[in-house]
Amino acid sequence: MRALFLLAFAFATGAFAAAPGEVPVGGTLREAPLYGLTLDYRKLSDFRGKPLVINVWASWCGPCRDEMGSLDRLARRHNGRQFNVIGISTDDHADKAQAFVVGAGVSFDNYLDKNLLLETMLGASRIPLTVFVDARGKVLAKVYGARQWDSPANLALIASTLGVKLDPPVAPAAPGAGAGAKAKNR
Secondary structure (H helix, E strand, O other), rough: OOOHHHHHHHHHHHHOOOOOOOOOOOEOOOOEEEEEEEOEEEHHHHHOOOOOOEEEEOOHHHHHHHHHHHHHHHHHHHEEOOOOEEEEEEOOOOHHHHHHHHHHHHOEEEOOOOOOHHHHOOOOOOOEEEEOOOOOOEEEEEEOOOOOOOHHHHHHHHHHHOOOOOOOOOOOOOOOOOHHHHHHOO
């Protein structure tokens, strides 16, 4: 009975051994080429020095498309400040990935995984996958499945995982609470 419980626990938590070539949580990412969808070539090591949020996605993946807006809002608010956000497309055709990124107005850098090197190294056996990496390239956590990355709960997850302090989201102003309304209350 105990063996069955341990097997069920390992399966539920993803505690099985990493696939060949996969960098597990706690491991350090190896160097990899990044082929930009809307920008030039870079290397993964170019992002060392700040924590990194890597989202692995594909244009044909509905859950990937669903979470992209929240990732973009996260990037617009925090990218380059406390951490960087990048996307890795597993699309077979760069034109489809690029059309999605441009059409959706995605503001953060996205790259094409030409040879499935990053898909393998990050452990993207299913997508979307979001990987949290520290400033030295150590994998801190892997989150499978779509999320609303700019929600208070996920902002708290990001802050605690990356060890950064994030400003709380700005609440939309109430109707009539603009500059004119403030002047009347003086």
